[in-house]
Amino acid sequence: MTEKPIVLVVDDTPENIDVLSGALRGDYKIKVAASGETALRIAAGEPKPDIVLLDIMMPEMDGYEVCRRLKANPVTARIPVIFITAKAEVSDEQRGFELGAVDYITKPISPPIVRARVRTQLALYDQRRELEKIVAERTSELNETRLAVIRRLGRAAEFKDNETGLHVIRMSRYSRLIAEAIRVSDDWAELLLNAAPMHDIGKIGIPDHILRKPGKLDPDEWETMRRHPAFGAEIISDHPSELLRLSREIALAHHEKWDGAGYPYGLAGEDIPISARIVAIADVFDALTTERPYKPAWAVEKAVALIEQEAGRHFDPTLVGAFREVLPQVLEVRDRYAEHGVHID
Structure with missing residues (x-):
């Protein structure tokens, strides 16, 4: 019936x-x-x-x-x-x-x-x-071509400060898992997966001596680093493509914080696009649990504890709950795309 x-x-x-x-x-x-x-x-x-x-x-x-x-x-x-x-x-x-x-x-x-x-x-x-x-069926070939370009541009930014570019692969998959946990449409979750790799494309505009500096950035260097969301939005620019619009939205807003203390505009709460709120959690978790020139990798338990502690400050509390719900799948992705021995197709 x-x-x-x-x-x-x-x-x-x-x-x-x-x-x-x-x-x-x-x-x-x-x-x-x-x-x-x-x-x-x-x-x-x-x-x-x-x-x-x-x-x-x-x-x-x-x-x-x-x-x-x-x-x-x-x-x-x-x-x-x-x-x-x-x-x-x-x-x-x-x-x-x-x-x-x-x-x-x-x-x-x-x-x-x-x-x-x-x-x-x-x-x-x-x-x-x-x-x-x-x-969607009739335009699948065109979409695949566009997605390939997006993925490669995302990796281009990562290669400036990441040897393999695997960060964008992991965090984009984490983002999709979080989106699925809050029951968005399958189409939007897939769109987020493909837009998220462009989140740090603006780093292409940051000088290497700042981006790869092993120590703490001085105030002038930090001010330059804080410009990369705007650089990213400018690189992607305005475009009628739904994928590129979402990519630009994420690039511009993924460093905003739930309490309004982020940048570049100091947006707060639901004024921050939900795409950027999701990517913020995925990006930070992967950054914390991955070795960087300036820090060792954190243990998963320590990284999760920090994200939960930052619910209501850095992160959307509802999305933190969704992240916790899909953590087992997140860890499967993390293991699959670990920094060593993975072929990037």
Whole structure:
């Protein structure tokens, strides 16, 4: 028997929830949320809703902000959102579509209209997923060529201060494991795997005497080193390719910290792109557990303890938990791509 599609109804008024649920319950499985925070948590959980019906005028977090956060999070970005609201001005509707909604229905609702709109948007969602699959298959050769270039550029940066370039191989695989642990889409996890190797491409712009200095950097040298995220973003530049956009995002933001103490912009919390927050953990773990000219390799237990200690300061606490969850697989990757005796294809 085919599972019914899941509809998440978000409204702070119980009567409105009852009306929408009653209109849809026969054909769909209904989940409800009376606040924006609850809606975001349900949408990111399992099983995910197939569509969200979202009120705008709610306390604490309005529907516009809920939609913005849904679309900003790769875990929930593809879920269709229909606004159902009493706000009937053209400017309100325009704003809803600009935030990524697929439809806009004003209250009071007509149950037959709501059912028709939901049915239409779910059909379009299914068609879009099928078309995306076809396009992906037809462009696989081009993607492989692009990925090969990305990987080699990432290794080019690593060869400046790493004899084998294995760091980018390990940390990119760690990044994918963390992403999978928070249940992002398979496509986005794969995209992260292929974008992460470019995180330090900006090191190409750092003089060797600074990059390879065995001792502590002086203030002027450190200021130069802190420019490599901006160098990286400039090297990758703006490009319509989803892969290159994510690569640039990571290169620019992977040294930001959860508490705002990072660089280059001092971003904090969820203002830091989730891609960069994931890569930050993967990058630091691999750096700690790998021998460098200026330090021996740390024991895994010591490195993990530091990352857990830095949850809420350097790192996103939720992602630290995800990292801990996949640590056994991370260590398998680490052993497979150890610094000695591994062939890089």
